Amino acid sequence: MPLIEGVARAVWRAFIPAFFSQGYTFRGAIAMLRDLGYGLRTTVALTDWRSINGLIRGQYAARNVDPAKRYPQNKMVETDLGRAYKYRVYGQATYTNIATGEESSKIVSLYTNTWFSKQGWAKEFERWKEKMEYETGWLISNVDMKVAEHNAGFSY
Secondary structure: HHHHHHHHHHHHHHHHHHHOOOOOHHHHHHHHHHHHHOOOOOOHHHHHHHHHHHHHHHHHHHHOOOOOEEOOOOEEEEEEOOOOOEEEEEEEEEEOOOOOOOOOOEEEEEEOOOOOOOHHHHHOOOOOOOOOOOOOEEEEEEEEEEEEEEEEEOOO
16 A cells, blocks of 8 residues: 555645646645545645645745845745754756766755855855766756755754
């Protein structure tokens, strides 16, 4: 049974952004999932719904943040990270192949206890680029910070 639940949850998490962008409520979205033949516990589905929708809203809020100023508290997504870090930051990393010059992009994340500006967090990504290597022969050429989550219960 755990495998089937895992598949249902993966399908659910993949569809959440589409449901959200089309204006579905949580109940409407879960009913649609069940109509497709996937069953999922409501508590698990609701946790995923809140987490992913918070990130989507956080990305909209981050668009108007000055990259040079410290990231404002009211633009952060409050969540339970499940780890002893204050922040999780998501960014879009552009990787360049050293041999061919081909570019590829990937969403990357970083856990940190330091509150920075968007530019500061982008520099943190670049500082940790060896640990986030995409594939051998690819280097991070640019990082665009998209959204920051704050671990609920921790001070800023």
